Amino acid sequence: MASQLSNGRGPLLEVSGLSVDYVTEAADVRAVDHVDLEVQPGEFLGIVGESGCGKSTLLFAIAQLLSPPAEIAGGTVVFKGRDMVKLTDDELRHIRWRDYSVVMQSAMNALNPMKSIEGQFRDTLEAHDSMSRKAIRDRSAEVLHLVGIDAVHLKSYPHQLSGGMRQRAMIAMALLFTPDLVIMDEPTSALDVVAQRSLMSQIKDLQKRLGFAVIFVTHDMSLVRHYSDRLMVMYAGQVAELGETASIFDDPLHPYSKGLLDAFPSIRGPRRPLTGIPGSPPDLARPPSGCRFQPRCPVAMAQCVATAPDLYEVNGTQVRCLLHAEAPKDAAAV
Ligand code: SF4
DSSP states (O other): OHHHHOOSSOOSEEEEEEEEEEEOSSOEEEEEEEEEEEEOTTOEEEEEOOTTSSHHHHHHHHTTOOOTTEEEEEEEEEETTEEGGGOOHHHHHHHBTTTEEEEOSOHHHHSOTTSOHHHHHHHHHHHHOOOOHHHHHHHHHHHHHHTTOOGGGGGOOGGGSOHHHHHHHHHHHHTTTOOSEEEEESTTTTSOHHHHHHHHHHHHHHHHHHOOEEEEEESOHHHHTTTOSEEEEEETTEEEEEEEHHHHHHSOOSHHHHHHHHHSOOSSSOOOOOOOOSSOOOOTTSOOSSSTTGGGOTTOOTHHHHOOOOOEEETTEEEOOGGGTTSBHHHHHO
């Protein structure tokens, strides 16, 4: 999929060796550990994992929105040819909203409760462009219309909108400048299942029409099943599996991916019992020896306690599991 989506200019986003530490008095805790990923123009990448697996921290690191005690400990985030890690706050302010935007988990927290939707759109537009009042009003009405909300709601305050409408207003705000990349952190998690599915369809439709790329973080694997081109499964701050979504759903290689798939109902597939994954992700201040998933893995082997798996490549999918250690990634590339 990646090569089909490439426009010949290379990836839109290239993350290499990205690590994030939570710096505490007791010790530095590595929440994101040497993550590599690429996003092609117009691609939809899903990032899944349980709470505490580092997916939201990774997303905030990519968007350069980390705040203490979290800090980037190493690696690069090259977006449209520039390493965002090296940009100043002013340079970042210039490209945020214009070139990439972020949709947060809770619009209620992200939107200013004291301002109308129109006021918030106006602030964002005026901070990045000099536009006439009429042009601002027209663009605000246009993006609201894009997400299926009548322009009459430009006058509404966040508390006057339903949860689904607030999330859609946030997405409209993210599209004010038609950015190349929209980064979304569980934007549907506060909604009921029907509203979730409806919002997902709308995001996908907008993405196809406007051509922007999406990075979409969720703990619910079934949510991105029909919308993402590729999927990255994260566990304990590391990439557990990365490949085409269809391939991971048809044949998950990592035992953690299998567990996640069994933990959520499929909306279209055959009915099957939900089993889930016993236990919880490790304390990253004291990760287990060897494979980090080993204490919860139903097929762990003796060697999994002593040997930390690398990422191995199997038919185009990367997987961090010793069951697939015959084909180390570096060797496969030679
Ligand atoms: Fe399970 Fe071992 Fe693979 Fe880790 S390396 S996921 S413990 S089989």
